[in-house]
Structure formats: C-alpha cells, structure tokens
Amino acid sequence: MIDRYNREINYLRVSITDRCNLRCSYCMPKEGVSLIGHDDILRYEEILRIVRIAAGIGISKVRITGGEPLVRRGACDFIASLSSTEGLNDISLTTNGILLEPFAAKLFAAGVKRINISLDSLNAEKYAQITGGGDLNAVIAGIAEVHRIGFSPIKINIVAIKGFNEDEIMDFAELSLRKPYQVRFIELMDVGRPALDHSSRYLSNTIIRELIGSHYRLERANGIRTKMDGPAEMYRIAGGAGEIGFISPLSQQFCDSCNRLRLTANGHLRVCLLSDEDVDLREPLRNGCSDADLAELIKRAIAKKPIQHALACDEGHHIKKCMKDMSSIGG
Numbered sequence: 424m425i426d427r428y429n430r431e432i433n434y435l436r437v438s439i440t441d442r443c444n445l446r447c448s449y450c451m452p453k454e455g456v457s458l459i460g461h462d463d464i465l466r467y468e469e470i471l472r473i474v475r476i477a478a479g480i481g482i483s484k485v486r487i488t489g490g491e492p493l494v495r496r497g498a499c500d501f502i503a504s505l506s507s508t509e510g511l512n513d514i515s516l517t518t519n520g521i522l523l524e525p526f527a528a529k530l531f532a533a534g535v536k537r538i539n540i541s542l543d544s545l546n547a548e549k550y551a552q553i554t555g556g557g558d559l560n561a562v563i564a565g566i567a568e569v570h571r572i573g574f575s576p577i578k579i580n581i582v583a584i585k586g587f588n589e590d591e592i593m594d595f596a597e598l599s600l601r602k603p604y605q606v607r608f609i610e611l612m613d614v615g616r617p618a619l620d621h622s623s624r625y626l627s628n629t630i631i632r633e634l635i636g637s638h639y640r641l642e643r644a645n646g647i648r649t650k651m652d653g654p655a656e657m658y659r660i661a662g663g664a665g666e667i668g669f670i671s672p673l674s675q676q677f678c679d680s681c682n683r684l685r686l687t688a689n690g691h692l693r694v695c696l697l698s699d700e701d702v703d704l705r706e707p708l709r710n711g712c713s714d715a716d717l718a719e720l721i722k723r724a725i726a727k728k729p730i731q732h733a734l735a736c737d738e739g740h741h742i743k744k745c746m747k748d749m750s751s752i753g754g
C-alpha cells in the first residue's frame with residue numbers, strides 16, 4: 424500500500440507483550456510501568472489474523488518486539504505459525520538478549536533468521552546499572568549462540584547516551600572489526616516518562632561518526648540510502664568483518680522513507696513511533712468485524728501516517744508528542 428506521501432508501507436512491527444525482564448532507565452519510568460491487563464493483550468490467534476489481513480494489503484515484513492518478546496509464553500510457537508502467513512517473506516525479532524541463548528535454536532527453526540539485540544554497554548557493571556540488574560554475560564552468550572547457529576544479519580543496537588556510554592563508542596566500533604555483526608548506534612528519542620532525563624542525555628550520531636572516523640577509515644557499506652533501505656546509514660571500517668550503522672531520527676530524519684506501522688500488545692495500530700495517534704483494532708476484532716472491515720481499519724491507519732515525526736531536530740528542544748513508554752510500543 425502506498426500512503427499519501429508516496430511511501431510504500433510494507434513493514435509491521437508487532438509487540439507481543441508490554442512485559443519485560445529488564446528495566447532500562449531510558450525506556451521505563453522510575454516507578455515502573457502499569458502493565459496492560461491480561462485480557463486486554465491480543466491473543467496469538469488475534470495477532471495472526473491481523474497479520475494475515477495486513478499481508479493481504481501489502482505488508483511483507485514483520486518484526487516481533489515487546490516489552491521483551493521472549494518473556495511471553497509460547498513466543499516461538501507463535502512465530503512458527505506466523506511464518507506460514509501467505510505474503511510474508513521476512514520475520515525478524517528484537518530482543519534484549521537475556522533469554523536468547525536457550526531460545527535461539529527454536530527461534531531459528533521457527534523462521535527467524537534476522538535478529539536485533541539491544542546492548543548499551545560492554546561493561547558488566549554499567550550494563551546492570553542501565554538495565555536495572557541485567558546480566559551482561561547472558562546477552563553475550565545469546566549473541567555467541569545466534570552467531571554459531573547462523574542467524575544473519577545479527578544487529579547489535581546501542582542507544583547512545585551522553586554521560587553513560589560515550590566512552591564505549593570505540594569499543595563498540597571495534598566489535599564490528601572483529602565480528603560480522605552490524606553494530607548500530609541509535610539516537611535517544613524523547614518518548615514516554617522514563618527514569619533517565621532524555622533531553623540532557625541526547626548524543627548526536629554526527630559526533631559518534633566523527634569520533635570513529637578520526638580513528639579509522641569509514642567506507643559506505645550500502646551506497647546512497649534509497650527509499651527501500653531501512654533507516655540505518657551503513658558504514659564499514661576498512662577491512663572490518665562487520666558494519667557500523669547510524670540510526671539518526673533526530674539529527675538526520677528519515678521519515679521520507681518510513682515504511683512501517685506498529686501493532687501494540689493491546690491491539691492498537693500506531694501510525695508513527697513518535698505520535699500517540701493510533702487506530703484500535705482490538706475492539707472491532709472482538710466485536711466480530713469481518714476481514715474486510717479489518718483491512719479498512721489498517722488502510723485508515725496508513726492514511727493517517729504523518730509526513731514526518733514531531734520531535735524537533737535541535738538538541739534539548741524536543742516537542743514531545745509521544746507519552747507512551749517505549750516498552751509498550753516496541754521501539
């Protein structure tokens with residue numbers, strides 16, 4: 424489906440839970456999140472139905488996210504069922520990696536080949552600090568396991584946070600020298616009511632790229648970005664095994680190539696990550712709507728997609744339009 428700004432919408436991110444086994448301070452409020460009631464979370468059959476209908480109107484890629492998707496019981500079996508949806512040709516997963524090692528083989532068998540792992544520090548103490556007690560070793564073991572099994576690409580996502588991990592930028596960059604991973608720096612977005620103050624912690628990817636470029640020769644890995652590429656600008660350190668990506672929603676907006684919708688765990692279809700505008704699918708679904716009605720609602724969400732997100736580019740002057748916490752949206 425093409426939206427009113429001529430963008431092809433072919434990608435759906437599906438949050439299967441708002442629960443998480445970590446408490447990242449940039450993602451969740453200090454007092455914790457109020458969780459969605461069990462009955463309000465979409466059942467797997469309901470998600471399968473929505474995806475089947477979305478695939479019928481042009482969605483060909485689905486990413487499973489959360490909260491932490493691997494904490495929802497039956498996640499691997501659900502993904503295996505999703506794999507047989509006609510029209511879908513790509514199923515991927517975003518995880519914090521804590522439970523990845525035990526689930527990796529089952530995920531691969533279920534059809535996930537592409538995986539994103541969030542990892543904001545390579546230092547065990549700092550990792551525990553930012554995640555509210557997470558075990559870095561578990562994540563490292565998960566990454567090693569997906570590498571051993573043959574997932575590709577393996578993307579390591581780092582949210583760049585001033586005063587927290589700016590001293591680890593070169594460590595992350597050098598990880599891409601040694602390993603065939605895509606190491607991607609993501610700019611911190613002012614979303615929700617997190618424990619960490621976003622506005623004073625924003626670190627532009629321009630600075631990160633310059634820092635890495637002052638130590639190594641960076642080559643473009645995917646040429647000039649086209650409308651069909653994801654939001655990351657990809658580079659490679661000359662001779663490196665992997666790549667380095669920059670996802671820069673603030674310093675280098677990529678809304679002109681936005682191809683996505685987001686389904687929240689309680690069945691709302693969000694039209695933009697950074698706006699709370701959405702279309703409720705759960706109520707109509709539970710009130711017995713037809714497949715054609717559901718397709719119309721999905722088209723309505725596509726029609727509502729804004730030309731660009733509402734966060735201003737200048738540091739510290741963000742206009743917040745998204746009050747939902749990132750853990751309830753899925754990133």
Ligand code: SAM
Pocket residue numbers: 443449450488489490491492517518519539540541580582609610611612613614749750752753754
């Ligand atoms: N729990 C899984 C994980 O951490 O990968 C999936 C859900 S998490 C909400 C998805 C992604 O959003 C993670 O990579 C996380 O680092 C990122 N994220 C959360 N809050 C963010 C923020 N304020 N700005 C930028 N990225 C954020």
Ligand code: SF4
Pocket residue numbers: 443444445446447450451489490491519541749750
């Ligand atoms: Fe959980 Fe992911 Fe949010 Fe961290 S970023 S609290 S792992 S949902």
